[in-house]
Amino acid sequence: MKKLKLALVGCGYLSEIVAGALDRYLPEYELVGVLGRNFEKTEAFAKKYNCKACSSIEELLSLNPDYTAEAASVESVKNYGEKILKGGSNFVVLSIGAFADSDFYEQMKGVARENEKKIYIASGAVGGFDVLRTAALMSPITASIGSQKSAKSLKNTPLYEEDLLNVKGKKEVFSGTTKEAIKILPTHVNVAVATALASAGPENTKMNIDVVEDFVGDEFKIEIQGEEVSTDINIYSKTSKIAGWSVVAVLRNIVSPVVF
Numbered sequence: 669m670k671k672l673k674l675a676l677v678g679c680g681y682l683s684e685i686v687a688g689a690l691d692r693y694l695p696e697y698e699l700v701g702v703l704g705r706n707f708e709k710t711e712a713f714a715k716k717y718n719c720k721a722c723s724s725i726e727e728l729l730s731l732n733p734d735y736t737a738e739a740a741s742v743e744s745v746k747n748y749g750e751k752i753l754k755g756g757s758n759f760v761v762l763s764i765g766a767f768a769d770s771d772f773y774e775q776m777k778g779v780a781r782e783n784e785k786k787i788y789i790a791s792g793a794v795g796g797f798d799v800l801r802t803a804a805l806m807s808p809i810t811a812s813i814g815s816q817k818s819a820k821s822l823k824n825t826p827l828y829e830e831d832l833l834n835v836k837g838k839k840e841v842f843s844g845t846t847k848e849a850i851k852i853l854p855t856h857v858n859v860a861v862a863t864a865l866a867s868a869g870p871e872n873t874k875m876n877i878d879v880v881e882d883f884v885g886d887e888f889k890i891e892i893q894g895e896e897v898s899t900d901i902n903i904y905s906k907t908s909k910i911a912g913w914s915v916v917a918v919l920r921n922i923v924s925p926v927v928f
């Protein structure tokens with residue numbers, strides 16, 4: 669059987685999960701190459717998973733991947749997205765925050781169509797996009813996503829203040845739209861933009877973030893209200909591993925006789 673060629677953008681925590689799941693869960697794929705920001709780390713990753721270490725998107729695309737899975741950054745999606753689709757590869761995306769920019773999102777959809785390629789939005793650390801998309805078809809909906817985090821997880825972000833380490837109970841640290849949230853936290857709220865794209869859109873989907881005392885992991889609460897359908901979805905995850913596994917699930921769906 670001829671295998672599908674898979675390339676990875678990013679050689680960090682989440683890409684390790686995807687590469688590590690290949691033998692057991694994705695036998696239909698062959699990992700051909702990886703692109704990271706730091707070439708030494710990229711080489712170590714490539715050696716471990718027996719693929720080519722690439723130092724540019726052009727070099728990665730010269731391997732003719734059928735699928736390119738990104739677990740890198742919003743910036744990488746913006747910089748490489750169009751090249752990946754034009755280079756003949758489908759694109760599985762985790763840094764979905766890039767699509768909060770509606771001009772970029774429309775542009776990418778157009779390029780995918782012209783090149784007969786697909787962009788797959790991984791469910792990441794949340795889910796339920798099926799019911800959100802269905803409800804949004806049936807009537808106008810309102811949508812929101814709430815996030816509970818530890819103070820520590822916000823370190824090195826503009827929302828962090830030393831005092832948050834002493835919060836009793838919980839404290840709201842952000843309230844706004846998902847589009848505003850991803851500008852401030854490009855590596856923390858990609859899930860919120862994905863939720864918004866599947867429901868009321870990044871400018872109309874509200875987000876709030878609470879810091880919670882002694883909290884470990886992430887909890888998201890997605891709520892929508894339509895004329896006939898309302899949902900309330902809670903997803904707790906102890907670590908962000910779920911996001912890497914959601915890419916594995918997308919890649920499995922692509923080759924499965926049954927599609928969820």
Ligand SMILES: NC(=O)C1=CN([C@@H]2O[C@H](COP(=O)(O)OP(=O)(O)OC[C@H]3O[C@@H](n4cnc5c(N)ncnc54)[C@H](O)[C@@H]3O)[C@@H](O)[C@H]2O)C=CC1
Nearest residue numbers: 678679680681682704705739740741744763792793858911
């Ligand atoms: N949708 C979701 O649920 C989630 C999405 N994410 C996204 O996935 C990304 C990766 O997460 P982790 O693996 O935990 O991060 P990590 O920091 O462990 O790895 C990131 C990797 O991407 C590479 N990278 C970043 N920008 C790049 C660029 N422009 N070109 C080439 N390589 C680049 C880095 O060199 C590194 O190898 C996050 O930055 C975030 O945007 C993360 C968690 C959940």
Ligand SMILES: O=C([O-])CC(=O)C(=O)O
Nearest residue numbers: 793855856857858859908
């Ligand atoms: O907190 C999480 O695991 C979700 C996340 O990083 C993101 O959406 O970018």
